[in-house]
Amino acid sequence: MKIFDIYHSNIDKNLTIAVEEGFCIKGFIFGVFWALYHRMWAVVTISVLIAILSSISNHSISFFLNNLLMLVYGFFGQDFLAYKISKKYTFKDIVIAYSSEEAEIKYRNLNFKNNQKDNICTT
Numbered sequence: 001m002k003i004f005d006i007y008h009s010n011i012d013k014n015l016t017i018a019v020e021e022g023f024c025i026k027g028f029i030f031g032v033f034w035a036l037y038h039r040m041w042a043v044v045t046i047s048v049l050i051a052i053l054s055s056i057s058n059h060s061i062s063f064f065l066n067n068l069l070m071l072v073y074g075f076f077g078q079d080f081l082a083y084k085i086s087k088k089y090t091f092k093d094i095v096i097a098y099s100s101e102e103a104e105i106k107y108r109n110l111n112f113k114n115n116q117k118d119n120i121c122t123t
Helices: 025-030 032-037 041-056 059-085 100-119
Strands: 002-009 016-020 089-097
Touching (some): 002 059, 016 059, 016 089, 016 100, 025 059, 032 059, 041 059
Antiparallel strands (some): 002 016, 002 089
């Protein structure tokens, strides 16, 4: 099972996004292309600048910096994505599930049950 962060849209309260925590294998393999797909412009710009600077230097430094960039995308890719999402969405909860769809369903069910308990009138 995986751990997901649940975010609610600041505009539409029915819109939720689940972001997986942990190592990002797609970010590790595809790097800059993964960041471009997710429109993380600052991360792409920094990566391209590092790649350009490393290509000017000797081959051993270039090899080291490129591998370091791969590891940064792998270990911090999901954090970069969560930071980008947090500008338009609000963090709500953490859910354990097998997929992002299941995480959203579990969160909605739990949220629905809690709302039902709050609406019960006691006399």
